[in-house]
Amino acid sequence: MATREGAATVAAEGSKIRVAHVLTVAGSDSGGGAGIQADLKACGARGVYCSTVITALTAQNTAGVQGVNMVSEEFVAEQLKSVLSDMHVDVVKTGMLPSVGIVKVLLHSLNEFPHLALVVDPVMVSTSGDVLAGPSILEVFREELLPRADIVTPNLREASTLLGGKQIETVADMHEAAKLLHDMGPRNVLVKGGDLPGSFDAVDVFFDGEEFYELRSARVRTHNTHGTGCTLASCIAAELAKGSPTLSAVKVAKRFVETALDYSKEIVVGDGPQGPFDHFLMLKREMQGSRKHWIFEPSRLFLYAVTDSVMNKNWDRSITDAVKAAIEGGATIVQLREKEAETGYFIEAAKSCLEVCRSHGVSLLINDRVDVALACDADGVHVGQSDMPVRVARALLGPDKIIGVSCKTPEQAHRAWTDGADYIGCGGVYPTNTKANNKTIGLDGLKAVCLASKLPVVAIGGIGPSNAGAVMEIGAPNLKGVAVVSALFDRECIVEEARKLRATLDKGKTSNS
Numbered sequence: 246m247a248t249r250e251g252a253a254t255v256a257a258e259g260s261k262i263r264v265a266h267v268l269t270v271a272g273s274d275s276g277g278g279a280g281i282q283a284d285l286k287a288c289g290a291r292g293v294y295c296s297t298v299i300t301a302l303t304a305q306n307t308a309g310v311q312g313v314n315m316v317s318e319e320f321v322a323e324q325l326k327s328v329l330s331d332m333h334v335d336v337v338k339t340g341m342l343p344s345v346g347i348v349k350v351l352l353h354s355l356n357e358f359p360h361l362a363l364v365v366d367p368v369m370v371s372t373s374g375d376v377l378a379g380p381s382i383l384e385v386f387r388e389e390l391l392p393r394a395d396i397v398t399p400n401l402r403e404a405s406t407l408l409g410g411k412q413i414e415t416v417a418d419m420h421e422a423a424k425l426l427h428d429m430g431p432r433n434v435l436v437k438g439g440d441l442p443g444s445f446d447a448v449d450v451f452f453d454g455e456e457f458y459e460l461r462s463a464r465v466r467t468h469n470t471h472g473t474g475c476t477l478a479s480c481i482a483a484e485l486a487k488g489s490p491t492l493s494a495v496k497v498a499k500r501f502v503e504t505a506l507d508y509s510k511e512i513v514v515g516d517g518p519q520g521p522f523d524h525f526l527m528l529k530r531e532m533q534g535s536r537k538h539w540i541f542e543p544s545r546l547f548l549y550a551v552t553d554s555v556m557n558k559n560w561d562r563s564i565t566d567a568v569k570a571a572i573e574g575g576a577t578i579v580q581l582r583e584k585e586a587e588t589g590y591f592i593e594a595a596k597s598c599l600e601v602c603r604s605h606g607v608s609l610l611i612n613d614r615v616d617v618a619l620a621c622d623a624d625g626v627h628v629g630q631s632d633m634p635v636r637v638a639r640a641l642l643g644p645d646k647i648i649g650v651s652c653k654t655p656e657q658a659h660r661a662w663t664d665g666a667d668y669i670g671c672g673g674v675y676p677t678n679t680k681a682n683n684k685t686i687g688l689d690g691l692k693a694v695c696l697a698s699k700l701p702v703v704a705i706g707g708i709g710p711s712n713a714g715a716v717m718e719i720g721a722p723n724l725k726g727v728a729v730v731s732a733l734f735d736r737e738c739i740v741e742e743a744r745k746l747r748a749t750l751d752k753g754k755t756s757n758s
């Protein structure tokens with residue numbers, strides 16, 4: 246049986262980016278807590294694309310299931326064909342499969358795409374106790390669907406039903422059940438013990454055919470558990486689609502569900518006894534919390550300080566001291582451009598600079614090194630035309646980080662916008678000794694880039710207190726500031742030089758307003 250182990254989350258093919266993709270084959274929940282709706286949210290929260298084949302429409306809410314309307318086998322087949330004949334699916338995840346005919350249609354499609362990994366959540370009864378697939382389904386599950394699965398994820402009741410009514414009341418029973426289910430053919434089994442009577446922790450048993458793993462987590466006290474099974478299975482599928490090994494995928498998924506339950510403990514969505522939880526609540530909290538201050542605002546480009554490891558060495562200064570001084574003098578954003586630094590040292594220095602920057606509300610970007618930016622959780626990166634492409638950096642860093650890109654031409658400026666950059670560094674405006682063999686484009690070149698650009702622009706190259714005014718006077722509304730290296734860091738007193746430059750820029754701003 247094929248698995249997706251080794252597949253990349255996001256694989257770059259030239260300038261195209263292939264995204265990890267889960268196809269869910271499940272029922273719709275009108276209440277939005279479980280089924281297709283939970284699967285879409287789970288995959289979205291885990292950063293994976295999700296397509297859907299709907300097997301049934303259910304009318305349900307926090308009180309239970311009021312009605313079920315099955316989709317015809319022919320139309321399930323048509324949906325499967327539409328998705329699988331065109332889209333690059335990595336993993337198929339199943340939920341509610343309400344009839345033997347629908348399972349057979351799915352198996353037929355899976356036979357045509359043998360490379361697809363399969364996660365089976367053997368949904369039979371809803372959390373409210375309503376039957377979603379009758380006993381007639383058991384034979385085809387046991388004999389055809391489970392043998393094709395990479396992992397099957399029953400809760401205690403489903404495991405018991407699949408095993409002909411076996412009593413499962415202890416962790417030892419769960420081990421036995423996992424072994425018996427594994428004998429039916431799936432590569433891995435996860436028996437979920439959320440309903441285990443009298444247990445203090447939530448214990449799940451994972452069996453890969455060789456070893457048993459007891460995965461324990463603290464039990465979250467909440468009524469908002471509707472959709473946990475669908476979410477867990479979708480998260481496992483999402484992690485497999487990114488290329489994780491199965492046990493790691495299960496651990497990540499379990500942690501995600503636990504955290505989401507904890508964050509959603511107190512939310513009220515309906516008046517029934519079992520509410521849904523919020524897959525994105527932790528993201529919202531994060532946005533409302535500390536990260537809010539670091540979201541990019543173009544006016545921050547006003548006085549952009551770019552460090553230089555050689556200059557710091559020549560003046561016998563640490564990077565952190567240099568950064569502190571630049572901020573004290575009025576720098577509004579800092580970039581660490583440490584071309585010679587060893588990776589381990591660079592990460593540690595960046596962490597220390599981040600503390601300084603964050604305590605002053607100043608963003609910190611890393612030049613060239615997306616890996617270093619990720620390692621220290623910097624606010625973003627600056628890349629050049631021959632560094633990591635903006636699209637790839639964006640895929641690695643996510644939507645909230647700042648990405649700047651160097652552009653010398655209007656064409657490059659246009660591309661920066663379509664690729665998802667946040668700002669453009671445009672130069673060299675004047676000749677510079679800091680960057681070898683750098684082409685000078687002059688004020689005219691800067692104007693042409695600003696005119697062509699939908700993004701904010703910062704000018705760079707040979708700029709200091711004597712010419713910064715002239716640069717800003719070109720009169721382009723999206724020119725937001727100047728970036729400087731030697732005018733600050735190749736001087737005896739960084740604070741003083743930064744103040745001088747800042748005064749020039751402030752003066753220009755007042756005379757223009």
Ligand SMILES: Cc1ncc(COP(=O)(O)OP(=O)(O)O)c(N)n1
Nearest residue numbers: 612627628629630651670671705728
């Ligand atoms: C603000 C800003 N603009 C341009 C550059 C130059 O980046 P790049 O072209 O990648 O050259 P190196 O700095 O890596 O030598 C920059 N660093 N910052």
Ligand SMILES: Cc1nc(C(=O)O)sc1CCOP(=O)(O)O
Nearest residue numbers: 672673677679706707729730731
């Ligand atoms: C890093 C860099 N990039 C440039 C570009 O043209 O993209 S010019 C440059 C060096 C700028 O240093 P200084 O302020 O000392 O002239």
Ligand SMILES: [Mg+2]
Nearest residue numbers: 613628629632
């Ligand atoms: Mg570069």
